[in-house]
Amino acid sequence: MTTITSDIPRHGAPENANEVETEQLATGCEAIAEAIRLADVDVMAAYPIRPYDGVMQAAAKLIANGKMDVEYIVADGEHSQFEIVKHACAVGSRVFVGSSGVGWFYAFEAIAVTAGLRLPVVAICGNRALDDPGAFGCEHNDALAVRDLGWLLCWAETAQESLDFALTAWKVGEDKRVSLPVAIGLDGAFLTHSQQIVMIPTQAAVNSFLPKFDLGDRLLHPDNPITIAPQVDQDWLMEIRMQNDQAMRNALGVITEAHTEFKRLFGRGGDNPFLDEFMTDDAEIVFLGQGTLSLPMKVAIRRLRKQGHKVGLVRLKWFRPFPTADIVRSLSRFKAVGVIDRDYSFGSPYYGGVLYNEIRSALYSAPKRPVVVGFIAALGGREIEQPMAMEMFEKTMAAASGELTSGDVCHWIGVRK
Amino acid sequence: MKDLVEKKAANEVETEEGSITIEIVYRGIFQKTLAQRIARSIVLAARKRGHTGTAFGRYGDSPERNGVPAKYFAVVAINELELESSMAKYEPAVVDVSIVVDDTLVKGVESWAWYGRQPIWKPVRSDGFVVVTSEKTPDEVLAQTDAAERPYTLAVVPGLASFAGLWVFKDDHTDYRVLGALARLVPDWVRLEDVQALIREQTKEGSAADSAQHGFDATVVRAVAPGEGTSGHEVLQFDKPGWTTMRPGIIVDARKPGERNPYYKKYGARTLRPVVNFDTCIKCTMCWLDCPDECFEVTAEGHYEVVYEACIGCGICAAVCPVKDCIVMVDEMKFTDNKDTWALWKSDHDAYNRWFEEMAGVPADPKGVAARAADAPVGTPTVSHDAASGGDD
Ligand code: SF4
Ligand code: SF4
Numbered sequence: 138m139t140t141i142t143s144d145i146p147r148h149g150a151p152e153n154a155n156e157v158e159t160e161q162l163a164t165g166c167e168a169i170a171e172a173i174r175l176a177d178v179d180v181m182a183a184y185p186i187r188p189y190d191g192v193m194q195a196a197a198k199l200i201a202n203g204k205m206d207v208e209y210i211v212a213d214g215e216h217s218q219f220e221i222v223k224h225a226c227a228v229g230s231r232v233f234v235g236s237s238g239v240g241w242f243y244a245f246e247a248i249a250v251t252a253g254l255r256l257p258v259v260a261i262c263g264n265r266a267l268d269d270p271g272a273f274g275c276e277h278n279d280a281l282a283v284r285d286l287g288w289l290l291c292w293a294e295t296a297q298e299s300l301d302f303a304l305t306a307w308k309v310g311e312d313k314r315v316s317l318p319v320a321i322g323l324d325g326a327f328l329t330h331s332q333q334i335v336m337i338p339t340q341a342a343v344n345s346f347l348p349k350f351d352l353g354d355r356l357l358h359p360d361n362p363i364t365i366a367p368q369v370d371q372d373w374l375m376e377i378r379m380q381n382d383q384a385m386r387n388a389l390g391v392i393t394e395a396h397t398e399f400k401r402l403f404g405r406g407g408d409n410p411f412l413d414e415f416m417t418d419d420a421e422i423v424f425l426g427q428g429t430l431s432l433p434m435k436v437a438i439r440r441l442r443k444q445g446h447k448v449g450l451v452r453l454k455w456f457r458p459f460p461t462a463d464i465v466r467s468l469s470r471f472k473a474v475g476v477i478d479r480d481y482s483f484g485s486p487y488y489g490g491v492l493y494n495e496i497r498s499a500l501y502s503a504p505k506r507p508v509v510v511g512f513i514a515a516l517g518g519r520e521i522e523q524p525m526a527m528e529m530f531e532k533t534m535a536a537a538s539g540e541l542t543s544g545d546v547c548h549w550i551g552v553r554k
Numbered sequence: 555m556k557d558l559v560e561k562k563a564a565n566e567v568e569t570e571e572g573s574i575t576i577e578i579v580y581r582g583i584f585q586k587t588l589a590q591r592i593a594r595s596i597v598l599a600a601r602k603r604g605h606t607g608t609a610f611g612r613y614g615d616s617p618e619r620n621g622v623p624a625k626y627f628a629v630v631a632i633n634e635l636e637l638e639s640s641m642a643k644y645e646p647a648v649v650d651v652s653i654v655v656d657d658t659l660v661k662g663v664e665s666w667a668w669y670g671r672q673p674i675w676k677p678v679r680s681d682g683f684v685v686v687t688s689e690k691t692p693d694e695v696l697a698q699t700d701a702a703e704r705p706y707t708l709a710v711v712p713g714l715a716s717f718a719g720l721w722v723f724k725d726d727h728t729d730y731r732v733l734g735a736l737a738r739l740v741p742d743w744v745r746l747e748d749v750q751a752l753i754r755e756q757t758k759e760g761s762a763a764d765s766a767q768h769g770f771d772a773t774v775v776r777a778v779a780p781g782e783g784t785s786g787h788e789v790l791q792f793d794k795p796g797w798t799t800m801r802p803g804i805i806v807d808a809r810k811p812g813e814r815n816p817y818y819k820k821y822g823a824r825t826l827r828p829v830v831n832f833d834t835c836i837k838c839t840m841c842w843l844d845c846p847d848e849c850f851e852v853t854a855e856g857h858y859e860v861v862y863e864a865c866i867g868c869g870i871c872a873a874v875c876p877v878k879d880c881i882v883m884v885d886e887m888k889f890t891d892n893k894d895t896w897a898l899w900k901s902d903h904d905a906y907n908r909w910f911e912e913m914a915g916v917p918a919d920p921k922g923v924a925a926r927a928a929d930a931p932v933g934t935p936t937v938s939h940d941a942a943s944g945g946d947d
Contacts, residue, residue, distance in 0.1 A: 162597055274613070433641075554797065554798055
């Protein structure tokens, strides 16, 4: 893609004292490719499935144009693709991988073992509905499937945040206190394939943010004879799982540190590493969601504010680790919360979405709890249109004034009868 | 259909003063790079004056099919806030400008992600712009465009349809001329000096910036009032089912052998259409066998006639037909309907052949067989086979 400003040759990590931050018109996928270049990734594995394949194309272009040097391995399928980066990571490579929808699911054995091995693979999940039926649009169930495995999981809102989260992902995932894989959710189409203005940081700034990857004595190397993943059975497994649990607990603090440093260096990232609040200061009710659905909701909120309604938005940036304390602190201020799930969890409590039930669970022991209403919306990438936002507003208001009973707390929005 | 109308009503209120939405309607694959370049350049030119913007293709169009109508969008806004209402969308319901980079698209567009042919001006707001690249006059273009429901301005940018491909960009300056035309039509959003400055950054070719100037100067503009245009195009509607009316298990009705799906019409992909000379046809079945879309029906006399509603205009039938000029591919803009033609040939050979010659530009009777037959004594058999067998010389 064409750079707006000067075309500075970039070859991996070497810095250029004259380099300045540049501006590009780039898709979320292209922004991720820039992050791969800036992070000086050693190995990336690829297998095409849309919308993730936008990253493949953008990275291939950077390589072809001589701007990036990375071992780019095209696999025979997603399972091999994720296995390749897992192994490369074990021998000390900084790695990148990604997929979408059922492609992500085809890689699932590799995805599960990567977290068990504590290998900090960074992946994007270009969110796509799970086939069948064939559908390219965005649903979050693909990425959400890693939620119990020990993967960190975050969702970006813009192309800029995609780049910023990717750089943060390597920093946090590779940190010895965490050493876990990180998945970044990118809403298919709206983020992966929409071109926006993105600031591309300098190599020098990225190098000062992102240390070299160092596995220490866990490096698989002839000079460091180790065996990875022997059979353990019941004798060792609980202790191993407990280590993962501890690492995930540590991740909250490490993300906070990384966020502070990122903000100092690049001036972006908002006030809170986990939540992005919009017009919440005096809000009585708020919506809560992940990814790009914040954009139409912000338009709706500005409109409702003009009519005098005290309404705001809380966008959840990190789903794993779940920022329970921040969620409780934030949401306790409101009368009601309308959780918008771009996912489903058939047969779950109250037939709500995944996010809805996580939020309710987080609030259970809070001294002061808002009413929580659930909305299943925008599945298959359906757009959030303004009438849908108004319907959700009315239902959340009704909940705030106690008009909705517990049997009436989850709603499907915008479904043809 | 109903939800499209509602969606439109809901978004009409939404049209923001602080932004402009421009769509580019193009032929899938063949013109993808062109459409993308125009959309990106609109945003990048706007950056020069501090505006912001976004550019995106219609996700449902892809993976694109050759020639199937597709869309790309550019939104420019005075600031991030104004841009937000245009983000996270597949397709803006209302646009200020529609740029059509192949004039045959004015007959209406039907992408494979849509439900029926739509007038080209369908998403254009009242008093908006339809910009067409064409060698034809605005009146000729309008004659093939659906009758307007709202007033708009038709602008014709002189030039043939550019087939700037997916992988290789054929730089014939269509993008620069279109950008120049935009600078003339919506100067508050696209300024000629910004466009030319951008072009000079992108290419060393001095003539490129001149092409933008040419687009600015040579574009022909015509106001279109409601009712102007043709009422000849088919209106096709499809009602999407609801969750209570669909069968479980993701099942839709299929057709029995021999039946055609009334919703599956792909002529919107066509820039050329085949016309058949039934006099020289030797009934060899090649066209019928090789047409990828099973467009041919066997007539009562064993000829093969094209069902134009199904024909995508790929030209394979004309390529495989063994008889010279028996199937000729003709500019789609010469036709105003999709009617079958064999019935006319059957009822009036001469009228049909005159029509064939006018459309195809080749003689209907290359060997003068009909003339000789007319001179010959009664009873002398006229074997159309003779006329055809030597037809490839
Ligand atoms: S051009 Fe000929 S072969 Fe191609 S779709 Fe039309 S009838 Fe069939
Ligand atoms: S291929 Fe040509 S000659 Fe053969 S049946 Fe078709 S139109 Fe007739």
